[in-house]
Amino acid sequence: EAQVTQNPRYLITVTGKKLTVTCSQNMNHEYMSWYRQDPGLGLRQIYYSMNVEVTDKGDVPEGYKVSRKEKRNFPLILESPSPNQTSLYFCASSRWGDHEKLFFGSGTQLSVL
């Protein structure tokens, strides 16, 4: 089954404790991206990657890092999480050249205390 898999589904952590949210897709998609969703603000793009070893900032990249060492994986790293990063995070992928047709993961609800 074609899918984008995010882990964990829920995460509670404390300020300053580094964490990684994993994202993996099995569709051989070139394009992958991360979004955060907050009430009243819709979906905002954090980072995106057009292919392996190619990443770029989205709308709200501050406080986040990403890496794209393999085509299927695109982890989101919070080096020093803060409470304002409490949010619902989504990973998505698509074929390059058709990158508006995104396949989304089920989301990761992150709470930073």
Add this chain to the structure above:
Amino acid sequence: LAKTTQPISMDSYEGQEVNITCSHNNIATNDYITWYQQFPSQGPRFIIQGYKTKVTNEVASLFIPADRKSSTLSLPRVSLSDTAVYYCLVAGNTPLVFGKGTRLSVIA
């Protein structure tokens, strides 16, 4: 980057046709218009995409006027299961910027 504006919310009765309009006055020549549906606790799901005129699939229709400064998602005969948030995305290049979405509530 094309900014989109949608109504915040809409209500409809079951069996009615629902039209959700998205404004995108500064759409670029190479921008496509894409609509997504999101249920609570799930990721958004692609519904339909178009460039101009009309596109129809098994889920919805998308109407785009000649000037492309707006688009209308049409959901025929909605049911309770169509209650969701609908997002309009206008993009041709990265990064992608979603609007705030329209919350559709279908009432029995």
